[in-house]
Amino acid sequence: AQTVTQSQPEMSVQEAETVTLSCTYDTSESDYYLFWYKQPPSRQMILVIRQEAYKQQNATENRFSVNFQKAAKSFSLKISDSQLGDAAMYFCATSDSNYQLIWGAGTKLIIKP
Amino acid sequence: EAGVTQSPTHLIKTRGQQATLRCSPISGHTSVYWYQQALGLGLQFLLWYDEGEERNRGNFPPRFSGRQFPNYSSELNVNALELEDSALYLCASSLGWQETQYFGPGTRLLVL
Numbered sequence: 001a002q003t004v005t006q007s008q009p010e011m012s013v014q015e016a017e018t019v020t021l022s023c024t025y026d027t028s029e030s031d032y033y034l035f036w037y038k039q040p041p042s043r044q045m046i047l048v049i050r051q052e053a054y055k056q057q058n059a060t061e062n063r064f065s066v067n068f069q070k071a072a073k074s075f076s077l078k079i080s081d082s083q084l085g086d087a088a089m090y091f092c093a094t095s096d097s098n099y100q101l102i103w104g105a106g107t108k109l110i111i112k113p
Numbered sequence: 114e115a116g117v118t119q120s121p122t123h124l125i126k127t128r129g130q131q132a133t134l135r136c137s138p139i140s141g142h143t144s145v146y147w148y149q150q151a152l153g154l155g156l157q158f159l160l161w162y163d164e165g166e167e168r169n170r171g172n173f174p175p176r177f178s179g180r181q182f183p184n185y186s187s188e189l190n191v192n193a194l195e196l197e198d199s200a201l202y203l204c205a206s207s208l209g210w211q212e213t214q215y216f217g218p219g220t221r222l223l224v225l
Contacts, residue, residue, distance in 0.1 A: 035213070045203060045216035091155060098169045099210045101146075103155040 002027045002096050006104035013082045014112050020067075021077045021107050023092030029053075033095045034068065034075045038088040039106075048090070051075065079109075087111045115140065117206050117217035125223045126194050134189040134220045138206030144168075145187040146214055147179060150201040159202075162187055163210055194224045 004025045013019035025034070036048040051059045051068050058066050063080045075094075079086055092104040118137045126132050138145050147159040158171035162181035170177075176192040185206075191198055201221050205214035 033211075037216075042218075043201065044218045045205075047213055047215065050213055093156075095211075098161070100158050100161065100169055100171070101156070101214065102158075105155045 002029070002094060002102045004092055004094055004102050004104040006090075006092055006107050008107045009105070010108040010110065012110040012112055013079075015082055015084060017082055018078060018080045019082055019109065021079075021090050021092075021109065023075045023077070023104055025073050025075060025092070025094045025102075027073070027094055027096070029095075029097055034066075035093045035095075035101070036064070036066070036075075036077045037091045037093065038086075039091065040085075040088040045091075049077065082111050084111050084113060117204055117215055119202075119204050119217040119220050121220060122218070123221045123223070125225065127225050128194055128196060130194050130224075132191045132194055132198075132222055132224075134191075134202050134204075134222070135186065136189070136204030136206075136217060137186045138204075139215055142206035142208055142215075143185055144207045144210055144212070144214075145181055145185065146205040146207070147187070147189050148203045148205070149173075150203055150219070151197075152200070156203065160189065168210070191222070196224050198222060199224045 032053045034051040049061045067076045089106045091106045093101045120135045144163040148156040161169040179189040181187045201219045203219045205216045207214045
């Protein structure tokens with residue numbers, strides 16, 4: 001069975017600094033996708049970034065980038081120049097063969113002003 | 114373009130009752146997914162509908178059921194409510210089965 005592990009229940013970072021959230025996964029799929037979603041206190045789940053496993057290039061979206069290590073089954077999220085609006089729960093997820101998303105338990109990110 | 118919408122925002126029921134939750138996908142999206150998010154926990158996959166058919170279901174009892182209408186909107190029904198059904202229920206939609214899922218704001222169900 002596929003699993004996603006986020007080992008950091010909570011992380012904090014000073015505003016304007018950089019923070020990295022960890023995610024490891026286990027899958028037997030050869031073709032899959034990886035995602036980072038954020039869920040602010042208002043609870044709307046928002047897609048942050050998506051990575052296709054067959055692509056070696058790490059995905060980037062503005063201040064958000066990933067470090068995808070396929071052999072190590074690692075998919076970390078780096079947030080540069082952290083802003084107060086980045087405070088949220090961050091969930092890592094991977095897709096199975098039915099495109100059902102398998103989710104990690106989440107990391108709560110706190111931004112210190 | 115309107116995002117995924119869900120109704121109601123909040124729902125309070127008593128144990129043994131039935132709850133009906135509704136979801137309207139983004140225009141053009143044919144796939145709808147339902148997730149349960151218990152307080153402080155991650156998301157648990159409930160159901161996936163595509164083109165009106167149930168394509169997959171998670172590890173939930175049969176009292177969790179749903180359907181997808183011809184306009185691709187969807188309904189989640191929970192029968193014989195139990196206290197542990199209290200959770201945030203999230204709906205997501207996608208263009209197709211391999212496309213990114215976009216989420217609605219959720220329905221908070223409280224079972225007393």
